[in-house]
């Protein structure tokens with residue numbers, strides 16, 4: 001884990017995860033090449049990051065590139081990598097101004113050097129952010145993260161494999177903070193209704209919200225509607241009495 005991820009604890013609040021789906025369809029429907037949808041999707045990222053804190057979101061994890069996305073045409077992958085780099089470089093100052101701490105979770109060993117360099121620079125520059133923890137999932141596979149965490153714990157003879165030790169190892173295995181934080185609300189745009197190997201462990205008790213809106217067209221109002229619906233739900237965590245919608249006290253951010 002990088003030291004920068006350890007510096008600033010983010011105050012407790014909602015953890016929202018988003019599967020940002022529909023960029024390609026949004027572009028194709030307008031006669032545009034798919035990367036144009038991704039570029040427009042990056043603008044949505046900015047809008048959602050800026051709207052999140054006022055909605056009580058303190059941790060926001062965005063699924064930017066799954067480990068299975070390497071199967072896409074080389075040109076699209078290259079365009080996405082350029083976009084990530086441009087976002088990280090171009091957005092860092094704005095993130096700092098807005099008190100956003102940025103972390104990237106996922107494998108780094110398959111990313112090209114300019115991308116990992118941009119990640120490290122953005123993480124170091126924003127490490128002091130206290131308003132929002134923005135976690136971008138790049139080359140991310142939840143099952144791979146779990147396998148790595150389980151391997152790490154089982155190699156450590158002194159540590160029993162428990163939900164706690166595995167949660168801590170999961171945070172360490174893929175970066176982004178200490179223990180893997182539970183997701184309160186999982187949003188998927190683009191009309192599909194599946195998890196696609198995203199935060200499987202962390203979503204154990206997540207409330208799910210599926211939107212037919214394509215990611216480039218998703219707005220702060222849409223996020224507000226999802227959060228508002230979340231607040232209307234009764235969370236029982238397997239018990240009988242409704243729990244407050246804020247993260248339970250035992251849960252660290």
Ligand code: FPP
Nearest residue numbers: 020021022023024025038041042045064087
């Ligand atoms: C899924 O839509 C989206 C992706 C694979 C990429 C997500 C990337 C962005 C939103 C770009 C900007 C991100 C950052 C962090 C700057 P899809 O292309 O699979 O859409 P489709 O299902 O309509 O084909």
